[in-house]
Amino acid sequence: MEQLYTAQLETPAYVFAEEPLLESLDRVKSIASDNRCHFLYSMKSLEYPTVLKKMLNHVEGFAASSVFEARLARELLGSSGTVHYTTPGIRSRDIPEILELCDYVTLNSGNHWRRLTPHLQGHIKIGLRINPGISLVGDERYDPCSSSSRLGMHIPEFRAHLRKNIQLLPHISGIHMHTNCEGRDFGGLLKTVEKVSRDMGDILNDMEWFNIGGGYFFEYINDEEMEHFRSAVDLLQRRHNLTVFMEPGGTIVRSSGYIVASVLDIVGPVRSKVAVLDTTINHMPEVYEYEEYTPDVIGNYGEDEYDEEYAADYDDDDYYHYTLAGASCLAGDQFGEYAFEEPLKIGQRLIFRNMGAYTMVKSHMFNGINLPNVYFVDKSGELRLERNYTYDDFLNRCSAHSTNGSL
Template sequence: MACLGTNYTISNYLTNIKMAYSNIPSPCYVLEENLLISNLELLASVRQRAGIEIICALKGFSFYHEFPLVKQYLDGATASSLNEARLAFEEMNVKSHVYSPAYLESEFTELKNYASHISFNSLRQYETFASRAMQLHISCGIRINPEYAEVETEMYNPCIAGSRLGIRRADLGTILPAGIEGFHSHTLCENDSYVLSRTLAVIDEKFGEFLPQLKWLNLGGGHLITREGYDVDHLVKTLQDFKAKYPNLTIILEPGSAVGWQTGFLKSTVLDIVESAGITVAIVDCSFAAHMPDTLEMPYKPRIRYANSEPEIGKPTYRFGGMTCLAGDFYGDYSFDKALQIGDEIIFEDMIHYTMVKTTTFNGVNLPSIGKIDQAGNFVLYKSFGYESYKDRL
């Protein structure tokens, strides 16, 4: 437990939390509010020490029941679609910084109502839409592509050759179109402050001549500030140095992962245990493909509470299989101290960011419920899903 709200004692919390676990349905994403607060406190301290703005990226963290809390610590939200911008407006009561690879004519009029800043992905998009945004005093910018990223997975690297994301220096010309007030650059993914520092050097080298004319520089997401071991002091110093060079710029970071990082879990239950060619497979009531897609896309092996992710000879060891019929919907192997039984609870750790925003009802599998353990240790159920959620998408 990282921190407790001031009104709660540890013994109260521990009593409540025991009860909380017995109330959680299965499967269910469960956010732990005290862990979220601890992330938000850290982000707020960076924001204050570095003199920058930090906004929450809805694409990674859209747990809107907590938006009022997020708003107490951060400067608002960043949205990548009309729906996200509207959600931030309705639930966080803020106008978003918006960026999308392309805007829809049919949505732009409404989108403007929910935006304080809009970044455009191409000069053509800027010419098409910016004047309408400026009439509403929305600050307009463009996304640049510095062609420098230290991201190993191509799927998450916005600087791959032929990337559609952002304008390369060679395509920008020597004079910025009138009205551009900011640059947006997103090239990090779960990176540290040293990658940011090297990235800033490239931005400065390639785009530095424009920076004195601008009001803001949005350095996107991918800053995993809340990961253990992140060098926060180095980040603060890096940002302070950059600000000293360009005092005209408001620097903005828009992390998603760092907000929701290790703030909760996905509870599931063992439905069956089958033997297959010497491998023991526990089938759970959730799915890697449908409910934890990054585990297969990124890919990474999720942690399971009380299990060793490195299989140990001599201990009960299982592969976990999801509920869909996709052959690859599994992860293994994990060792436990005791053999699993049907009905046992399986807790997949760190399943709040980039999970519920990406779920599918593939195979007609239900979406996990959504709830939280509040600051006092009580479980609060927000939603459960059924047939209508499945049918609505078809």
């Protein structure tokens, strides 16, 4: 991505690159096929159609969490792929569209199950989301399995509901769970599947399919961990004769995205300078949401901090230290502390990497700061501008539009 320092692109910019995207897709597709899993892409991490089109030869379908995502999925897939729908917030008025667009719908609660099942008849396969009750994520805000989570039915609740509504059981054909966030191992998945098999194996035996959700960084997982994955999937397939779906999101698109920014200003005392960039945390809101997260910047010492040899040679004084900050009025619009071999200069470009997931989809126009231009770099290295946002887009976000230049 060296060319991003020099290419004729206007900053700030989201740049998506085909090559790392295809690498991630190949990696996960081969894990899925080695394990006889059905591979869906969870659209919520990035819904950019140019990227979604590149996925069509790799995935069996898309996992959507809203009617808009389901519409986009169906538009791209045509009649040749499946759309799976999972949300804790299904509205009755969405049902006709869900029936038209989707093949699978996962209900989230006993109420959902009782109220909506009669309206979801026909071709659609109905699943139920469970909360197996094993927390794999330290921070409750991102833990789908915390005791107070609304995401899926706890198994005892599921059983109690079933006792009172046994007539509903034949209408469901699958179980869904999504239990992790940025997981780097599969020990927890195996433990969870073992618990589900123990606690509701009799119900699993009546089901056709099981969706293990997303929440894993497949790029970091080693062979030993893959054994845990294999065992978890194998248990569902062999013991319970289930078709297994997986629906990763972020791991597929993360490394394909960059944010290219320019240094607008450098302020502050010599030892703790702040470089103000023309991007902002509005363009990568998880930097603010996740308190411990400092995004990767190419050329920053921190990028190599896991390289022990490099770390051993590191001398703080050899580097120029900066807080990188955004262009909005928010005091906390800061990306973190960085160290560079050369002093930064006004006008210089910086490249944030691993910016493909949960950035564009969460971006907004706080302060009226425009969204980044969107560029795509194809396999041959050709960079093209796909979208630039204008004052009219800003007006749309402000619930207004201009006709012939007047509001």
